[in-house]
Amino acid sequence: xxxxxxxxxxxxxxxxxxxxxxxxxxxxxxxxxxxxxxxxxxxxxxxxxxxxxxxxxxxxxxxxxxxxxxxxxxxxxxxxxxxxxxxxxxxxxxxxxxxxxxxxxxxxxxxxxxxxxxxxxxxxxxxxxxxxxxxxxxxxxxxxxxxxxxxxxxxxxxxxxxxxxxxxxxxxxxxxxxxxxxxxxxxxxxxxxxxxxxxxxxxxxxxxxxxxxxxxxxxx
Amino acid sequence: xxxxxxxxxxxxxxxxxxxxxxxxxxxxxxxxxxxxxxxxxxxxxxxxxxxxxxxxxxxxxxxxxxxxxxxxxxxxxxxxxxxxxxxxxxxxxxxxxxxxxxxxxxxxxxxxxxxxxxxxxxxxxxxxxxxxxxxxxxxxxxxxxxxxxxxxxxxxxxxxxxxxxxxxxxxxxxxxxxxxxxxxxxxxxxxxxxxxxxxxxxxxxxxxxxxxxxxxxxxxxxxxxxxxxxxxxxxxxxxxxxxxxxxxxxxxxxxxxxxxxxxxxxxxxxxxxxxxxxxxxxxxxxxxxxxxxxxxxxxxxxxxxxxxxxxxxxxxxxxxxxxxxxxxxxxxxxxxxxxxxxxxxxxxxxxxxxxxxxxxxxxxx
Numbered sequence: 001x002x003x004x005x006x007x008x009x010x011x012x013x014x015x016x017x018x019x020x021x022x023x024x025x026x027x028x029x030x031x032x033x034x035x036x037x038x039x040x041x042x043x044x045x046x047x048x049x050x051x052x053x054x055x056x057x058x059x060x061x062x063x064x065x066x067x068x069x070x071x072x073x074x075x076x077x078x079x080x081x082x083x084x085x086x087x088x089x090x091x092x093x094x095x096x097x098x099x100x101x102x103x104x105x106x107x108x109x110x111x112x113x114x115x116x117x118x119x120x121x122x123x124x125x126x127x128x129x130x131x132x133x134x135x136x137x138x139x140x141x142x143x144x145x146x147x148x149x150x151x152x153x154x155x156x157x158x159x160x161x162x163x164x165x166x167x168x169x170x171x172x173x174x175x176x177x178x179x180x181x182x183x184x185x186x187x188x189x190x191x192x193x194x195x196x197x198x199x200x201x202x203x204x205x206x207x208x209x210x211x212x213x214x215x216x217x218x219x220x
Numbered sequence: 221x222x223x224x225x226x227x228x229x230x231x232x233x234x235x236x237x238x239x240x241x242x243x244x245x246x247x248x249x250x251x252x253x254x255x256x257x258x259x260x261x262x263x264x265x266x267x268x269x270x271x272x273x274x275x276x277x278x279x280x281x282x283x284x285x286x287x288x289x290x291x292x293x294x295x296x297x298x299x300x301x302x303x304x305x306x307x308x309x310x311x312x313x314x315x316x317x318x319x320x321x322x323x324x325x326x327x328x329x330x331x332x333x334x335x336x337x338x339x340x341x342x343x344x345x346x347x348x349x350x351x352x353x354x355x356x357x358x359x360x361x362x363x364x365x366x367x368x369x370x371x372x373x374x375x376x377x378x379x380x381x382x383x384x385x386x387x388x389x390x391x392x393x394x395x396x397x398x399x400x401x402x403x404x405x406x407x408x409x410x411x412x413x414x415x416x417x418x419x420x421x422x423x424x425x426x427x428x429x430x431x432x433x434x435x436x437x438x439x440x441x442x443x444x445x446x447x448x449x450x451x452x453x454x455x456x457x458x459x460x461x462x463x464x465x466x467x468x469x470x471x472x473x474x475x476x477x478x479x480x481x482x483x484x485x486x487x488x489x490x491x492x493x494x495x496x497x498x499x500x501x502x503x504x505x506x507x508x509x510x511x512x513x514x515x516x517x518x519x520x521x522x523x524x525x526x527x528x529x530x531x532x533x534x535x536x537x538x539x540x541x542x543x544x545x546x547x548x549x550x551x552x553x554x555x556x557x558x559x560x561x562x563x564x565x566x567x568x569x570x571x572x573x574x575x576x577x578x579x580x581x582x583x584x585x
Binding site for chain 1: 437438439449451452460461462463465481482488489491518519520523524525529530531532533534535536537538539541542544545546548549550552553554556557558560561564
């Protein structure tokens with residue numbers, strides 16, 4: 001298999017397999033989660049909980065609860081920096097926007113590559129720091145399971161291979177582009193069956209926590 | 221056809237000065253990215269070179285490669301080289317026809333056995349050899365026969381190098397490139413649809429100078445010409461970096477000469493020398509004339525997901541494939557959800573309440 005065959009495979013059949021598994025897996029997981037339901041609440045509601053739900057989305061995303069924020073300052077900052085860097089790389093690079101446009105039917109303005117490049121480097125460095133923290137902090141290390149490291153690697157690889165592709169590092173561009181797309185295919189396949197599903201569930205679970213807590217208690 | 225004069229004799233007889241000849245050698249050296257110290261060596265080798273016999277075979281092709289070569293304007297390097305090699309057999313360019321052609325080829329092959337350079341353009345149909353025959357001889361047979369006595373083979377054009385257009389899906393003739401058939405000879409690929417004339421002659425000059433084929437990449441192409449991709453050498457690259465793209469062929473961006481990536485330019489994955497050598501005596505090249513690179517020097521360029529689709533877009537219909545996943549996921553998800561709910565309901569129904577009395581009874585017995 002030469003570099004062109006490889007690239008054609010990952011842009012075609014490879015990506016098809018990965019996206020079917022991704023969409024299938026995510027749909028399955030969402031139905032499973034949302035159809036679970038909750039026990040009927042027999043107590044009188046303090047409030048509907050809807051407003052509290054939305055408030056919790058914001059408070060749990062950092063900033064408002066100062067005690068927690070201070071205690072886990074590194075996790076908060078690194079989490080934000082890494083995610084923003086990654087989103088910049090995913091959603092604001094022109095070739096990526098073309099990809100989204102090909103199936104969404106619409107696009108949006110791109111950032112110059114130098115800025116996207118910087119964001120990628122920041123995301124990569126932050127991810128390394130996050131791994132270092134996980135390995136060195138006794139609490140984090142105790143809480144970590146094998147999947148956490150797998151998920152870390154699968155997130156790190158697309159960013160790293162994307163950076164290498166843009167800078168033509170070590171291998172010819174065609175191979176690098178193929179490897180970059182393959183790393184995303186692997187990520188898509190694993191996504192629905194790991195903690196990566198938080199990308200979709202994070203806000204619903206935060207809202208639900210606030211909603212449940214909001215209903216409890218006595219009206220003043 | 222036999223001509224024992226050396227290249228230097230021929231050049232002199234054509235009124236080419238020593239200065240002109242050295243200039244040509246220097247150009248050749250720089251074209252092949254060789255050190256200037258190599259210029260005298262090239263000059264010496266070429267001066268003493270006898271006109272090498274070249275046999276050119278055309279199979280499943282459009283003659284565009286030959287057209288490209290003959291469009292090199294006189295008196296260019298290309299013309300010089302082709303005046304001084306002995307092109308003993310070329311269907312399109314030779315004056316002879318009919319059986320005389322076959323005889324010329326057989327004679328050249330016999331006289332220069334083991335020494336002649338075989339140039340092939342066009343792919344070879346192996347699905348049914350009768351799809352392409354010359355004088356009743358199939359391409360497959362003719363190639364095998366001519367390859368036996370060749371010192372080296374040059375696959376000119378993407379068809380000979382990688383299968384090219386005939387190889388494109390669904391490949392009705394079962395076309396294959398030369399490398400699929402000949403395994404025991406040095407083969408160099410000079411792809412392109414068509415290849416750049418100076419690239420063809422540069423490879424020939426290198427072969428004459430060093431007696432061997434130049435350094436090649438993973439796809440058997442000379443590194444000197446195919447070592448860098450179009451994107452890296454493209455004069456429109458700064459627009460790519462700034463995120464300035466032509467969205468259509470006639471918008472403001474196109475008029476301002478912005479990057480053609482979104483219009484399907486395959487420059488990033490195409491390795492060729494167009495951006496530096498250009499075409500038609502350095503007049504222009506596809507991207508300069510306002511059209512994205514088609515990737516014609518790459519294998520399978522015809523099936524690379526459409527000429528006008530951006531390189532980063534999939535070659536499949538993502539929405540359709542995602543819909544399959546969505547439908548299957550929804551069906552099985554609803555089923556799994558329903559099963560879980562019914563399990564829960566069943567557990568609730570079967571839940572037996574226990575009173576303190578029951579527990580006390582149990583403890584006593």
